[in-house]
Amino acid sequence: MLSNDLPRSRWLAALLVILFLGLAFAPFLFPGVKALNVAAKVLVFVALVASFDLLLGYTGIVSFAHTMFFGIGAYGVAIALSAVEEPSWGAIALGVLCALAVSLVLSLMIGLFSLRVRAIFFAMITLAVASAFLTLASQLSDFTGGEDGLSFSVPELLSPGFTLSEEPLVTPLGEVDLNGKLITYYLIFAAVTAIFLTILRIVNSPFGRVLQAIRENDFRAEALGYRTVVYRTLSNVLSAGFATLAGCLLALWLRYNGPDTSLSFEIMLDILLIVVIGGMGTLYGALIGSVLFVLAQSYLQDLLRLAGEATEGIPLLPALLTPDRWLLWMGVLFVLSVYYFPTGIVGKLRERAVLARLKGMK
Amino acid sequence: MSEVLLKLEQVHTHIGAYHILHGVDLVVPKGELTMLLGRNGAGKTTTLRTIMGLWHASQGTVVLDGQDITQKPTPDIAHSGVAYVPESMGIFSDLSVRENMLLAARGARTLDDIDTTRLEWIFGLFPAMKKFWTHPAGKLSGGQKQMLAVSRAIVEPRKLLLIDEPSKGLAPAIIQNMIEAFRQLKAAQTTILLVEQNFNFARQLGDTVAVMDDGRVVHSGSMAELAADESMQSRLLGLSLGAHQ
Amino acid sequence: MSLFKELDWKPMALVPVLALAALPAIGSPSTWLTLTVAGLAMGMIVFIIASGLTLVFGLMDVLNFGHGVFIALGAFVATTVLASMGSYTTADSLWLNLLALLPAMLVAMAVAGALGLVFERLIIRPVYGMHLKQILITMGGMIIGEELIKVIWGPEQIPLPLPEALRGAVLMGDAAVEKYRLLAVLVGAAVFAAMVWTLNRTKVGLLIRAGVQDREMVESLGYRIRRLFVGVFVAGSALAGLGGVMWGLYQQNVTPQMGAQVNVLIFIVIIIGGLGSTLGALIGALLVGLMANYTGFLVPKVALFSNIALMVAILLWRPQGVYPVTNR
Amino acid sequence: QSNKGEIRIAHVYDKTGPLEAYAKQTHTGLMMGLNYATGGTMMVGGKKLVVIEKDSQFKPDVGKAQLAAAFADDKADIAVGPTGSGVALAMLPVAEEYKKILLVEPAVADSITGDKWNKYIFRTGRNSSQDAISNAVALDKAGVSIATLAQDYAFGRDGVKAFKDAVKTAKIVHEEYLPTSTTDFTAGAQRLIDKLKDQPGRKVIFIIWAGAGNPFKIADLDLKRYNIEIATGGNILPAMAAYKNFPGMEGATYYYFGIPKNPVNEAMVADHYKQFKSPPDFFTAGGFSAAMAVVTALKKTNGDTKTDTLIKTMEGMSFETPKGTMTFRQEDHQAMQSMYHFKIKVDPAFPWGVPELVREIKPADMNVPVRNKR
Amino acid sequence: MSQLSTQDLTVRFGGHVAVNRVTCAFQPGTLTAIVGPNGAGKTTYFNLISGQIRASAGSVHLNGVDVSALGAPARAQAGLGRAFQLTNLFPNLTVRENVRLAVQARAGAGLNLWRIWSDRKDLVVRADEVLETVALADKRDALAASLPHGDQRKLEVGILMALEPQVFMFDEPTAGMSVDEVPVILNLIRQLKADKTKTILLVEHKMDVVRELSDRIIVLHNGELVADGDPATVIASPVVQQAYLGINPEEKEAA
Ligand SMILES: Nc1ncnc2c1ncn2[C@@H]1O[C@H](COP(=O)(O)OP(=O)(O)OP(=O)(O)O)[C@@H](O)[C@H]1O
Ligand SMILES: Nc1ncnc2c1ncn2[C@@H]1O[C@H](COP(=O)(O)OP(=O)(O)OP(=O)(O)O)[C@@H](O)[C@H]1O
Numbered sequence A: 001m002l003s004n005d006l007p008r009s010r011w012l013a014a015l016l017v018i019l020f021l022g023l024a025f026a027p028f029l030f031p032g033v034k035a036l037n038v039a040a041k042v043l044v045f046v047a048l049v050a051s052f053d054l055l056l057g058y059t060g061i062v063s064f065a066h067t068m069f070f071g072i073g074a075y076g077v078a079i080a081l082s083a084v085e086e087p088s089w090g091a092i093a094l095g096v097l098c099a100l101a102v103s104l105v106l107s108l109m110i111g112l113f114s115l116r117v118r119a120i121f122f123a124m125i126t127l128a129v130a131s132a133f134l135t136l137a138s139q140l141s142d143f144t145g146g147e148d149g150l151s152f153s154v155p156e157l158l159s160p161g162f163t164l165s166e167e168p169l170v171t172p173l174g175e176v177d178l179n180g181k182l183i184t185y186y187l188i189f190a191a192v193t194a195i196f197l198t199i200l201r202i203v204n205s206p207f208g209r210v211l212q213a214i215r216e217n218d219f220r221a222e223a224l225g226y227r228t229v230v231y232r233t234l235s236n237v238l239s240a241g242f243a244t245l246a247g248c249l250l251a252l253w254l255r256y257n258g259p260d261t262s263l264s265f266e267i268m269l270d271i272l273l274i275v276v277i278g279g280m281g282t283l284y285g286a287l288i289g290s291v292l293f294v295l296a297q298s299y300l301q302d303l304l305r306l307a308g309e310a311t312e313g314i315p316l317l318p319a320l321l322t323p324d325r326w327l328l329w330m331g332v333l334f335v336l337s338v339y340y341f342p343t344g345i346v347g348k349l350r351e352r353a354v355l356a357r358l359k360g361m362k
Numbered sequence B: 001m002s003e004v005l006l007k008l009e010q011v012h013t014h015i016g017a018y019h020i021l022h023g024v025d026l027v028v029p030k031g032e033l034t035m036l037l038g039r040n041g042a043g044k045t046t047t048l049r050t051i052m053g054l055w056h057a058s059q060g061t062v063v064l065d066g067q068d069i070t071q072k073p074t075p076d077i078a079h080s081g082v083a084y085v086p087e088s089m090g091i092f093s094d095l096s097v098r099e100n101m102l103l104a105a106r107g108a109r110t111l112d113d114i115d116t117t118r119l120e121w122i123f124g125l126f127p128a129m130k131k132f133w134t135h136p137a138g139k140l141s142g143g144q145k146q147m148l149a150v151s152r153a154i155v156e157p158r159k160l161l162l163i164d165e166p167s168k169g170l171a172p173a174i175i176q177n178m179i180e181a182f183r184q185l186k187a188a189q190t191t192i193l194l195v196e197q198n199f200n201f202a203r204q205l206g207d208t209v210a211v212m213d214d215g216r217v218v219h220s221g222s223m224a225e226l227a228a229d230e231s232m233q234s235r236l237l238g239l240s241l242g243a244h245q
Numbered sequence C: 001m002s003l004f005k006e007l008d009w010k011p012m013a014l015v016p017v018l019a020l021a022a023l024p025a026i027g028s029p030s031t032w033l034t035l036t037v038a039g040l041a042m043g044m045i046v047f048i049i050a051s052g053l054t055l056v057f058g059l060m061d062v063l064n065f066g067h068g069v070f071i072a073l074g075a076f077v078a079t080t081v082l083a084s085m086g087s088y089t090t091a092d093s094l095w096l097n098l099l100a101l102l103p104a105m106l107v108a109m110a111v112a113g114a115l116g117l118v119f120e121r122l123i124i125r126p127v128y129g130m131h132l133k134q135i136l137i138t139m140g141g142m143i144i145g146e147e148l149i150k151v152i153w154g155p156e157q158i159p160l161p162l163p164e165a166l167r168g169a170v171l172m173g174d175a176a177v178e179k180y181r182l183l184a185v186l187v188g189a190a191v192f193a194a195m196v197w198t199l200n201r202t203k204v205g206l207l208i209r210a211g212v213q214d215r216e217m218v219e220s221l222g223y224r225i226r227r228l229f230v231g232v233f234v235a236g237s238a239l240a241g242l243g244g245v246m247w248g249l250y251q252q253n254v255t256p257q258m259g260a261q262v263n264v265l266i267f268i269v270i271i272i273g274g275l276g277s278t279l280g281a282l283i284g285a286l287l288v289g290l291m292a293n294y295t296g297f298l299v300p301k302v303a304l305f306s307n308i309a310l311m312v313a314i315l316l317w318r319p320q321g322v323y324p325v326t327n328r
Numbered sequence D: 001q002s003n004k005g006e007i008r009i010a011h012v013y014d015k016t017g018p019l020e021a022y023a024k025q026t027h028t029g030l031m032m033g034l035n036y037a038t039g040g041t042m043m044v045g046g047k048k049l050v051v052i053e054k055d056s057q058f059k060p061d062v063g064k065a066q067l068a069a070a071f072a073d074d075k076a077d078i079a080v081g082p083t084g085s086g087v088a089l090a091m092l093p094v095a096e097e098y099k100k101i102l103l104v105e106p107a108v109a110d111s112i113t114g115d116k117w118n119k120y121i122f123r124t125g126r127n128s129s130q131d132a133i134s135n136a137v138a139l140d141k142a143g144v145s146i147a148t149l150a151q152d153y154a155f156g157r158d159g160v161k162a163f164k165d166a167v168k169t170a171k172i173v174h175e176e177y178l179p180t181s182t183t184d185f186t187a188g189a190q191r192l193i194d195k196l197k198d199q200p201g202r203k204v205i206f207i208i209w210a211g212a213g214n215p216f217k218i219a220d221l222d223l224k225r226y227n228i229e230i231a232t233g234g235n236i237l238p239a240m241a242a243y244k245n246f247p248g249m250e251g252a253t254y255y256y257f258g259i260p261k262n263p264v265n266e267a268m269v270a271d272h273y274k275q276f277k278s279p280p281d282f283f284t285a286g287g288f289s290a291a292m293a294v295v296t297a298l299k300k301t302n303g304d305t306k307t308d309t310l311i312k313t314m315e316g317m318s319f320e321t322p323k324g325t326m327t328f329r330q331e332d333h334q335a336m337q338s339m340y341h342f343k344i345k346v347d348p349a350f351p352w353g354v355p356e357l358v359r360e361i362k363p364a365d366m367n368v369p370v371r372n373k374r
Numbered sequence E: 001m002s003q004l005s006t007q008d009l010t011v012r013f014g015g016h017v018a019v020n021r022v023t024c025a026f027q028p029g030t031l032t033a034i035v036g037p038n039g040a041g042k043t044t045y046f047n048l049i050s051g052q053i054r055a056s057a058g059s060v061h062l063n064g065v066d067v068s069a070l071g072a073p074a075r076a077q078a079g080l081g082r083a084f085q086l087t088n089l090f091p092n093l094t095v096r097e098n099v100r101l102a103v104q105a106r107a108g109a110g111l112n113l114w115r116i117w118s119d120r121k122d123l124v125v126r127a128d129e130v131l132e133t134v135a136l137a138d139k140r141d142a143l144a145a146s147l148p149h150g151d152q153r154k155l156e157v158g159i160l161m162a163l164e165p166q167v168f169m170f171d172e173p174t175a176g177m178s179v180d181e182v183p184v185i186l187n188l189i190r191q192l193k194a195d196k197t198k199t200i201l202l203v204e205h206k207m208d209v210v211r212e213l214s215d216r217i218i219v220l221h222n223g224e225l226v227a228d229g230d231p232a233t234v235i236a237s238p239v240v241q242q243a244y245l246g247i248n249p250e251e252k253e254a255a
């Protein structure tokens, strides 16, 4: 299951199990529409960030075009479902396949053309390509709905209108609606688990090891006989493919897609930050980072409201602690997480484990 | 007999979680050439870096010319007259040879400020420097880089030179030039602390010698004494009789 | 053994070549002249806002995504300063107007520079040499800065009217050239000259480049690289502040997001120029300015992608930008 | 499911993000309006009005989630908002899913009450067509040549289309579309000049522009030498600072505090000066109108929040607002309202160009098409 | 037949000709030492053979096949292996992983996406064997970057060993290595020689090492092949004595 890549820290293992179980039973542990939305967003981000970690953490390629592929996936499903009269599974499948095909071609092109240039130039080229794509998506409004995006419906089974039972399930924690949204949630859960385990397997394959070698010293990898362009491109394509799938899941969940929702630079930054908070090149970091980040993003405003009320009367503080300034604290979070988790949370936990072992040996 | 320029007392250095130097005691007499020898991993490079302030000693003191420099920042140590040639050479590969030299000549604002006779002296020692003067330093051959690293350290007069394995990668003729250069520097009252694997080279130059092992100085004395005593060589350096040098 | 390398003229020729190539496509000479002069002047403005980034990103290798904050800050400071000098800006005398602009620029530079000092200390210092973390932490800094601007000046856009004598255009035959753009050309030229002088006549440029490659070695040679980096970062931020004043006056209003909006543009300029080259950045900016105007006139749809297309074309020709100073 | 003794109004709006300034005004207006409409009691039919604020952050997906949470988790009875059209469009299906009313204010896209409309959607804000048509009415005179300058995306193109459809006698000689990110307007201006300069009679460039970039800069190219004028709609006060350079400029606006003469507006202006020492702005009036609509409807149902009842009540309902009487049109639930033909005057007392009323354009003067497929 | 040969191999950097029309053939089972002053073009010659640099003119043949058109990875796969003069490792990977990657390259297993690396026990075992031969077995879990210089040199050699190429190119393998470690490497090279199927090229400045190991010496000077022959004769030749060993009274006075 874990591809022989064990957490290597007891705390980390415990944390991962808790998060996994938490997500598995989220609809019942945290009833409510908002909570379910947050949990679903976490899941989509786990897949998205894991796919990016393959590229960044394992291959050492900084790309800003990752949301482009995410967006292609989301648009694939969105366009397919908007185009048909009656939403069907066939349309979804078609949308996913087309999106994957487009991503494949684009990522191959980006890989073959630009992976030869220096890292920083590659990053800038992808930044430019991604922003061009974003513009394109809002320009082709007949197709993509432009800035306004596309709202669409999903097959009956997945829509909120589909109910398993008339009465909500009453649990000690609250009422849970047994409807199509719940089914969608578990569909996403299953898909994300599969994607995550597949990526985990890939990074622990001989191929994944070569990627790390290329990250460390591409010149030397070439001298060993590894054709770095091939490996890098393949990594780029794979990562794009998984991001596309994550995008498809997002669209299914939101039943909406627009340029801001899946293509924006902001999401790109969120991904980057999650990778760094979680721990680059660890993959498990994607899970931990996503949970932390999405929770913070979703509940920061509520938290600030409380803080603002608590500090009322003190000069200046309320002006900074209003929910309106939640982005300010998001920025602070960016800065602090880079400060305090230079190797990410996973890295930190593993370091602690190693130190404990060293002490144990003495 | 002579004055002490540099003195390390019970220096301990850690790199991250690892304890590398375990109480190094080292004395470098003024105006002499001190050889620091030892097997791979003995801690020679770490000792030089600690003196230079690139890693700070966690315990013990480093005293230069009567001043405690243990916790001083690197630039200050350099300003008190120390030049350093690191093991990895520290070439600025983006910059041309000329620009590398210009930076090394701290007192010079432009090239014209550099003492031309000294420059000519360097060109004489290492003709490649002149030939590749405007080339990017990163494109030099391995040996040429080594020459550049040493040239930088001697472009202006300094009190103390710390040099980490200068002979590696150099053709025999150039090694001879370098030996000659160090002799001249010594004659000009420059103190030199040299790390070297090439025993032949060491023997020709050294006045005093310190041998390190496992983060400590395990022997110190005069070079002549060590050069004469082959059993001591083999005990301290693993040098077998007639070994390759 | 002169300090100046032999100049490579090809990239410099790009600017006139592009301009001449556009002439037949545009047809009318007066239209062409309007577009060309406006484009060049726009290029100068872009150069001013990008000049700080040449230092920070090009030379110091700090991928500062927060550069825009200093631009916005400069502009906001200018609104405050100019508002307090109302009578000077509304007077119909060029000299009085300039007398108001000068302190606005200086104060903006000082404030942006001071913030740069704090920014370097708190945000940049832990991440020298780590691109990825630079992107994140500076983005964080950018968000914080933008939000703080909103706390201080409010979220609305604030008008920044041009001083009276700088409004309108001068006519050259049938072609109109905005007066303000002429001022921008002068300021841009001054910035350019100052930067070229400092970087080529002193060791500063060399030291930064060396410091980026091997900090330890530069320190071992006896230079306080830290102090130097702080200084350069502050200078870069101050230039961004100046750029913000120029940009704000050009737009005639300022918003907290204005810095973020030019971020990609100035990165493109620096990359076209070849990291770290002042001359390269100038050429990049001029090309961007011209290209935007020509394509905007000929095929407005394409104007959207003109910068990107330009960058890709240049990188195909010279994969390191037109004047690569550093080998990154 | 009902909230005993409370009526919960969710205000889902783009409180943070690029439209923050607009959104703040809307919220201020909404709260002032609720207060005014209930005579300061915040009670209707014996029930307390509770406003729940939700931030949609100018992100459609967030807006969607926030509205769903407002209806499901917070049990809101009715929702007001949001600021951005994209966000609004994404929110429309949520209202339908939860079978609750969403009163759109101030998002302007035509499709909100057009092809994306559902019966739970009402709008107090003006739509793009109303904007464009009123401007057309203001400018539409014989012998006038008009060129349009708009952003090259759906909002800009729709606006120009509605404008063109409404212009009857004037001549549209050119449509110029520039990328939303345009900062240098020289090229566009040059094309406009080339198209206009040889036209006879009055020559006008009509600008529809929202967001970054300052299209009024084209005036710096000395349009006067060809006798070309600029016209545009109204905007928030800080944006109208740029109008100071265009004394005499004409156009039609949705609201300016000095224009409508009615008790509601007077009360709002006075209250706003009292609270904030400044006049209410463009979007304050919108929020206020939304509040008036909500309270008027609730008063009619005597506090009954059942959606079907509310819809029945609100269809065709007239209510008083700072802009005079508005009426929710039966067919598409769009509030029909007056717009104001203005001319800019420079008054040193104000930091912005002051729009002076030329003529009130009554709903009857505008033929606002119904675009939904009901 | 010669295993490796170069014909008129030339490379120019700007105006500077670093390797100038070098034609030479190398036989399996022999060790050819390449000597010459610093900057003579020795490393560049290696770079040209292994494909790190493309030749301006001339060709490289391996087993009679022209490989000039191939890039570095393809040549490595074809059997041209080299170690670098300036240590060139995967710094943040462990010592064992450094070697294992070479073993894996040799086995051609790199493009396997689905198997788990540690399931290929054979590769791991082979890597450990190699580490044993270069006396690094006890440091296999350390990061390459934390090794002292001398050990990094040994690892450099170990990686080359793990590649098991037909042609071994050593570029100053013992530079900076402490005297007691040098014999380990020399013995290794001796064993390779004994194999008789491998072609070995060695760049070395330590003349006693050259004398002891080489079957043949070629001399490069300013990019040109200026001497070629059995060790004793070449070392005695004036060009080596003067330009290389510096045994020339005039030069010394100039310094
Ligand atoms: N960055 C590092 N992290 C951890 N350990 C290190 C690091 N650098 C050096 N060491 C360890 O410190 C010890 C001393 O290393 P040092 O480089 O000082 O040896 P040395 O005597 O210079 O050896 P050599 O002759 O090979 O250059 C070695 O055991 C080495 O593994
Ligand atoms: N990429 C390059 N660009 C420009 N010049 C180069 C390049 N590579 C090598 N050179 C030059 O070619 C010459 C030969 O260099 P090479 O590294 O082959 O020398 P070498 O014989 O290996 O010397 P050493 O014994 O010092 O290692 C040198 O003068 C060097 O400056």
Ligand SMILES: [Mg+2]
Residues within 6 Å of the ligand: B044, B045, B046, B087, B164, E148, E149
């Ligand atoms: Mg060492």
Ligand SMILES: [Mg+2]
Residues within 6 Å of the ligand: B141, B142, B143, E042, E043, E044, E085, E171
């Ligand atoms: Mg070499």
